[in-house]
Amino acid sequence: MPFLSGRRSGRPRLAPELDDTELGRLVKVLRTPSRPGMIGMTDLHVARASALLAAAGGDWDRRSHRLSVLAAAIPDAGLASAWAAREPRNADALLLHAWVRLERGLRTGSLPxxxxxxxxxxxxxxxxxxxxxxxxxxLGVARVERHDRQTALRAWREALARDRWNRQAHLQLLGCLSPEAGGSRHQVIEFIDAVRIRMPGDAPSAAVELTACVGQYLDTVSRGGVExxxxxxxxxxxLVRSVLDRALAAWPSPGFLRHAAALxxxxxxxxxxxxxxxPADAATVFRALDGTATPWPWQCDGDPLTEFERRQDRCLRPR
Known part of the structure; x- marks a missing residue:
């Protein structure tokens, strides 16, 4: 991970792939428009995506990260649908196609x-x-379509039976239980209380409680006015202070967070x-990040890279 290396890489950069170099290369290729006259690009992209996902093997955390980032990076569903059509018995092809459609549904609020x-x-x-x-x-489908709680919990139990601290499973269920998806603040609190007492501090899902705190804050800001x-x-x-304090005490330490989406x-x-x-505490985290920015949550306040750089410069400025 970049924050383990001790190097400084210059200006901040948006890197949804985080520390995954191979994933980053493929994302860059997928986002580059094809030049006129080039043929076979879909075949090439499919081959690279297939190799990348196969290389993750049974590392479910890395595999989940690669699938979700690829799904967000693909500009349209053409590549994923082409792969699934060619290899209808390929689990990776089916999952990438499903993730692409889910990613669109999470953005638009509907699944056609x-x-x-x-x-x-x-x-x-x-x-x-x-x-x-x-x-x-x-679980993501249940979130977008506001399925009943039991339907979501069945998918949740199946996911955790295979990967106990799956990061995306925790975040998707958090979304299912949120007021925005037809749940309630009470359901979110119940969920967080249930997982907090058992979850290791360095689990891939460790940020689910902080995600809930930030979500509540953003919801309050979005109401405008006095609130x-x-x-x-x-x-x-x-309670919120304690969540921040626990994370700050451990997360920026080299080697503490080891999962794919740690950054x-x-x-x-x-x-x-x-x-x-x-700001002084935030400066510690910015140093650990070494300029690696993610779209969310900085995009909530404007252009994500601009916001990241502005806040970082302010926190790191000598006092």
């Missing part, structure tokens, strides 16, 4: 062909029964500390 998406997930689960990812995508003006008080609540969680922590008006 959810029956086909569900079918892809169940087929992938049959082809690779040990893989938690089909169940993670099913938005008083949103900063959110960070002074004892995304550090971005979240830096953002929360900035919002909590704790």
């Amino acid at each position: 062909d959810s029956a086909s998406l569900l079918k892809s997930c169940y087929q992938a689960a049959e082809l690779r029964p040990e893989d938690p990812e089909p169940w993670v995508v099913l 938005a003006l008083m949103a900063r008080d959110h960070w002074s609540q004892p 995304a969680d550090l971005n979240l922590l830096a953002y929360a500390l900035v919002c909590a008006e704790r």
